[in-house]
Amino acid sequence: MGHARCDGTTEDGSFGRLVNDSSHPNCKVQCFEEEGLPSLYFVALRDILPGEEVVYNYGAGPYPWRKKPKAGQESANDD
Numbered sequence: 001m002g003h004a005r006c007d008g009t010t011e012d013g014s015f016g017r018l019v020n021d022s023s024h025p026n027c028k029v030q031c032f033e034e035e036g037l038p039s040l041y042f043v044a045l046r047d048i049l050p051g052e053e054v055v056y057n058y059g060a061g062p063y064p065w066r067k068k069p070k071a072g073q074e075s076a077n078d079d
């Protein structure tokens, strides 16, 4: 399957749209064809512990939350 884009604006009852970005991901997104349609799945890259946040790498940014905090700022995060 080649490159595909996904419309994340339609609510489908799944939790995939709640997964945050991280440069230290514990899963990746993979596209499989299911009944002739592309379906996105989160595939674990390692064991994920109970209570641990599931995160994947959104890919090339820029994303504001990846900015390093400037000296004296505490709210920004690097992940």
Ligand SMILES: C[S@@+](CC[C@H](N)C(=O)[O-])C[C@H]1O[C@@H](n2cnc3c(N)ncnc32)[C@H](O)[C@@H]1O
Binding pocket: 016, 017, 018, 019, 020, 021, 022, 065, 077, 079
């Ligand atoms: C697919 S949604 C992820 C779920 C979202 N956090 C929520 O509660 O609905 C993508 C949005 O989540 C936020 N987000 C994703 N990863 C983040 C991170 N590492 N730090 C802060 N915000 C993040 C951004 O606002 C982004 O536009």
